[in-house]
Amino acid sequence: xxxxxxxxxxxxxxxxxxxxxxxxxxxxxxxxxxxxxxxxxxxxxxxxxxxxxxxxxxxxxxxxxxxxxxxxxxxxxxxxxxxxxxxxxxxxxxxxxxxxxxxxxxxxxxxxxxxxxxxxxxxxxxxxxxxxxxxxxxxxxxxxxxxxxxxxxxxxxxxxxxxxxxxxxxxxxxxxxxxxxxxxxxxxxxxxxxxxxxxx
Numbered sequence: 001x002x003x004x005x006x007x008x009x010x011x012x013x014x015x016x017x018x019x020x021x022x023x024x025x026x027x028x029x030x031x032x033x034x035x036x037x038x039x040x041x042x043x044x045x046x047x048x049x050x051x052x053x054x055x056x057x058x059x060x061x062x063x064x065x066x067x068x069x070x071x072x073x074x075x076x077x078x079x080x081x082x083x084x085x086x087x088x089x090x091x092x093x094x095x096x097x098x099x100x101x102x103x104x105x106x107x108x109x110x111x112x113x114x115x116x117x118x119x120x121x122x123x124x125x126x127x128x129x130x131x132x133x134x135x136x137x138x139x140x141x142x143x144x145x146x147x148x149x150x151x152x153x154x155x156x157x158x159x160x161x162x163x164x165x166x167x168x169x170x171x172x173x174x175x176x177x178x179x180x181x182x183x184x185x186x187x188x189x190x191x192x193x194x195x196x197x198x199x200x
Contacts, residue, residue, distance in 0.1 A: 040097065040195065047191040049184035050154055052101070052161045053169045057090070057118075057180040058083035059111040063135050070131075073110035083111070084118050086180045091119030093198050106163040107131050115180075116163045130164040133171065144171060154187045 043049075061077045069075045079087065093099075104124035106112045108131050116124050129147040131138040151172070154160060170176045173192040175183045182195040 040099065040198075043193055043195060044184055047184065047186050047189075047193055048156070049186050049191075049193070050156060050158055050160070051151065051185040051187055052159070053173065053177070053183040053185060054090070054115070054161060054163045055166050055169055055177045055179060055181050056083075056107075056109070056111045056115040056163060057086040059179065064132075068135075070108055076110045079111050079114050079118075083179065084114070087115045087118035088120070090180060090198055091121045094119070094121050100159075101161040102158045103160040104163070105130060105160065107165060107168070109165070112163045112165070116161075124161075124163075127162075130162055130168060132165040132167060134165065134167045140171075143168075147172070151185075151187045156188070 057079055059077050059079050060083075064076050067075050101122070104116060104122060105127035106116045106124055108126045108128055112130070113126065127150075128138075129143055129150055131143060133140045133143060147168070166176055169183055173183050173185055175192055175194050177183050177194055180198070182198055184193050184195060185191070
């Protein structure tokens with residue numbers, strides 16, 4: 001039997017073996033577990049973060065159409081099916097690990113509101129200071145000072161979630177998260193950390 005197996009291996013082309021190894025590697029990578037509650041809490045405690053920035057989940061494309069209207073989702077770049085599933089997965093992570101927020105705020109853009117809505121983790125409200133600065137739909141010189149004012153008044157015992165855009169998060173933290181990416185932030189000492197693997 002063993003001789004037969006070795007004979008099969010010898011007769012298998014290198015291309016077939018290579019393809020098999022690629023499949024194995026993909027399986028191993030995709031099986032990597034998401035961040036645990038203990039790991040997430042450890043990261044939070046490490047910098048005493050009191051703010052969690054969440055970039056909206058997957059919304060294919062770049063920017064928004066020229067006919068953009070903040071009150072009309074059909075004129076905006078919106079979540080894909082994968083984005084919806086990603087948002088639900090992020091929400092499930094928070095729910096299963098009993099991670100709760102004292103306040104949840106979202107940009108007025110539909111892809112941000114849809115992200116937090118699909119997460120289904122509690123009451124939330126829109127907050128214009130989280131609106132996108134890209135394409136000048138919101139004025140940076142107006143929005144950012146107001147957002148900094150909000151952040152500077154977050155207390156140490158508060159833990160707030162801000163659902164917004166890559167450009168806003170990078171302006172505050174100098175970190176550019178991927179879609180659905182999280183950046184934790186300490187409003188007092190300005191320490192930040194990009195969190196990976198909330199979803200697989």
